[in-house]
Amino acid sequence: MAAAGWRPRGRTRSTTLNVVLRILVAAALAVDAAVHWQLAPGYQLAAPGGIGQGNLFHLEAIVAVLVALYVLVRGSRPAFTAALLVAGSAFVAVVLYRYVDIPAIGPIPSMYEPVWFFGKSVSAVAEGLGALLAAVALVTHRRRD
Amino acid sequence: MKSPKAMAVIASAATLIALAGCGTSGGQGTPPPGAASSSESSSSATSATQPDTITIKDFGYQGPISVSPGAKVSVKDLDAQAHTVTSDDGKSFNAAVDGGGGTAEFTAPSTPGSYPYHCTYHSNMHGTLVVK
Structure with a gap:
């Protein structure tokens, strides 16, 4: 008969991994949010058409913070799925608009910017890592289930 | 022999x-005689006919390195987004220009010197205007 509070070693390891992944994914989303929030005012003035690039950046920052909190608090499959979607879509968008001159699409303004600079690079790396780690968390969740 | x-x-x-x-x-x-003068005349002809224009393309400034004191400087924006040419000291000159081929103009400072400038919308964009 197992003593109270005893946990199988594998279970403990996966719980620790889950906590680490929650923190890392949340941190990546926080970096993404901070950079977008900081850049938003200037980009709104530069590209006010449609919904406005700055407003899109504010939206991205708010969603990223909410999902980061969701991941931190719950660490569930839906939380990591949301993180994968938010970080992954942001990563795809920043890389796409860096290399492809996409015109305005409906309310989304043209956001082509064929340069990398420090803040943008940091954000892109954080988004890529965030998406990757969220995917790892989903895979480990599936194995545990 | x-x-x-x-x-x-x-x-x-x-x-x-x-x-x-x-x-x-x-x-x-x-250089052979005449080559230097030909090069000089070509250079001065270019500067005489070309207006002082800063062209913005792909989020970068391409423009005159130096202008005369008080010269009119044109700014042409070939990007889709709006930009500015704003002196770092915040008072020497400022020109906001619309994207998609928009143009603007500002007057260069009357005091010779080196004037770094930036885009207030995109903090990574920097250039330097030399007045001499």
Whole structure:
């Protein structure tokens, strides 16, 4: 008969991994949010058409913070799925608009910017890592289930 | 009559002198008469006919490195997004220009010097205007 509070070693390891992944994914989303929030005012003035690039950046920052909190608090499959979607879509968008001159699409303004600079690079790396780690968390969740 | 050995020495000396002459001509690169003035006139003709224009393309400034004091400087934006040419000191000059081929103009400072500038919308964009 197992003593109270005893946990199988594998279970403990996966719980620790889950906590680490929650923190890392949340941190990546926080970096993404901070950079977008900081850049938003200037980009709104530069590209006010449609919904406005700055407003899109504010939206991205708010969603990223909410999902980061969701991941931190719950660490569930839906939380990591949301993180994968938010970080992954942001990563795809920043890389796409860096290399492809996409015109305005409906309310989304043209956001082509064929340069990398420090803040943008940091954000892109954080988004890529965030998406990757969220995917790892989903895979480990599936194995545990 | 000279010996074959003496002839060889003379031939070697002549060859060395000839090579040294080529080296002098090619190494120092003295341009032929008229070349310098032609280059200068071409350069001054270019600056005389080309207006002082800063072109913004792909989130970068391409423009005059130097202008005269008080010169009118045009700004042309070839990006889709709007940009500005704003002096870092915040008071020397400022021009906001719309994207998609928009143009603007500002007056260069009357005091000679180096004036760094940036885009207030995109903090990574920087340039320098030299007034002389």
